[in-house]
Amino acid sequence: MAATIRDVARLAGVSPSTVSRALSLPGMVNAATRARVAAAVDQLGYEPNRAARGLITGRTGTIGLVVPDLANPFFAGVTKGVQARARRHDVSVFVADTDEDPAAEAGLVRALSKQVDGVILCSPRASNDELAAIAQDTTVVLVNRAAEGIPGVTYDNEGGMRQAVAHLVALGHQRIAWVGGPAKSWSTQHRGLGLRNAAEELRAKLAPVGNFAPTYEGGMAAADQVIATGATAVVAYNDLVAIGLLARLHARGLSVPGDLSVVGVDDIAMASMARPALTTVRLPKQEAGRIAVELLLTMLDDPESTAASAGADGELRGELHGELHGELHGELIVRDSTGPAPRTQPSD
Amino acid sequence: MAATIRDVARLAGVSPSTVSRALSLPGMVNAATRARVAAAVDQLGYEPNRAARGLITGRTGTIGLVVPDLANPFFAGVTKGVQARARRHDVSVFVADTDEDPAAEAGLVRALSKQVDGVILCSPRASNDELAAIAQDTTVVLVNRAAEGIPGVTYDNEGGMRQAVAHLVALGHQRIAWVGGPAKSWSTQHRGLGLRNAAEELRAKLAPVGNFAPTYEGGMAAADQVIATGATAVVAYNDLVAIGLLARLHARGLSVPGDLSVVGVDDIAMASMARPALTTVRLPKQEAGRIAVELLLTMLDDPESTAASAGADGELRGELHGELHGELHGELIVRDSTGPAPRTQPSD
DNA sequence: ACACAGCTTGCAACCGATTGCAGACTCAAT
């Protein structure tokens, strides 16, 4: 049905090879011929068949994106970024959702990897060893996760947490609770670490209340333990957890920020719709997706470049500043869920 | 790098054609040979190259999905459904996000259509004529939109609205406001229609307050007009709008459901996290995605089948009940945003 | 006039699968 390169060649009165070259190596063909080919191309609405091209070039022009859960606004944001930037490079994106199932992850990636040039792995649950194994036979870029020798883009969790703590300390809070996400999660570990450092430096006490599911329900479950710590402020693993906290605190009759200030992380749309509107550390989500695409495409163009070798020759695209690793910074968005520390503890 | 069909053939001591047949037409090859091939296949970890296969079969094993905005939880849900069901059929999904830009839509679909076997169009903004043109040269399935001659899956908006009105009338509400979404939107039209019919039948008065953006901001903008109608209950185009209403009503000092009851549509995760938790008409989102995939795959298997011809021979898969059109039903989820009508109008 | 370089272009092989056709083989019936 669709026009082939031979149809174009016939119409332009040249051979298929010339058409091919006119399109991909324009400098190599005579200007007049090139014009005839161009005319034929758009008269026929010709577009090269990707499968055929991929067969010989070994490149499919497609990348894979694996996320834990598309319904999670954070991952939806990353996906949008990946998608938009990939389109700009004329690359298609296979999206796969693991449904938060760590077991499905590896299998999915393997299946995907046969069909794409490279894969972007977002917040993978796999172990470092498993990741290394995957990176062995596919070009991989990580998002929101760092692993030795694998390029990726991460957030400066420490910096974000420092901003949150500084904000709270300035409001007079001395004792800050921390509701962590999944224990093995890379970002939980780094956010916890950043919090600990910032608290120490700014002379506040940090009260970790353990690990909870990174969901609204997780926040509901954590709330009572937060109250029990006697803290006047709480930092939650993410906005979903923070909103769960808000709900349960309200149910317990506590006022936010009157009795307790609450800070989230991510700045999903829901954060500004919560009551009270949530103070949170905004993480640039689409930006992460965009950078991941650039990173992946860079590696694909120059297979020699890896996180390790990049330091040596460092000649990469703009945003990456010569390294096959991007780091994004969070920004504290102050809304209504944080306020001055109460004079007396809510437990009085 | 990866094993080819020739490698397998050599290892199994047969010709490539036999390997091909052993894999796709097992009945045609001798059991012993088939076993040798199978052994060779998994010793080498062989997987057929899709591009090569696609080249000759004309099928890519890939479908496209176009949604207005991945960050919208409704579309994220549909995407999850599409994605999961496609995987089950060993089909990959290209996801494209138009960023709510109706102008980008058509171009995107055209670009996509060259690379996939068929396209699922979710809540397209295009006109019926444009849709017909697209369906002309690609296999298309619509989600959340009906158009003459094009298969699709829609929601029974009338039925959902009837449930909402019945619920409100039972609570004593006589005057119900309606905040519509984008005027040209198919679902706005049908929800408005359903509301009008149900209101008439159940002897309630419907007060439409016009069309608003299907967002939180849209809801905020509509709230004051809703109050001005003197209605004691309001049905919003979707949950996002309803939550916007909630916020503005709260700011205006009105109590929900004390002064005004609010009903949304969709049942996105946010609905149960709102304060008060939102009464809403739950629309099965993933289910819509799943059915769309089945529909598309059916059409691909049997190119003769169209919405028009399906009635005649109607021999399709389970869920579809013999029609190339699926209709899903909403379910009223009663939470805390609806309650008995106040004795006196809030305007008193 | 001749050789040689440089620029364009075509031929043909190739990527990795699928499939129509025909050949080889087995087995039973005549």
Added chain:
DNA sequence: ATTGAGTCTGCAATCGGTTGCAAGCTGTGT
């Protein structure tokens, strides 16, 4: 032994592009 049907397998063409190689053409220097 011959024929015929039926089963299984291989050959070779094909899908739609890309690319190494060689050949044609033009123009320049001698």
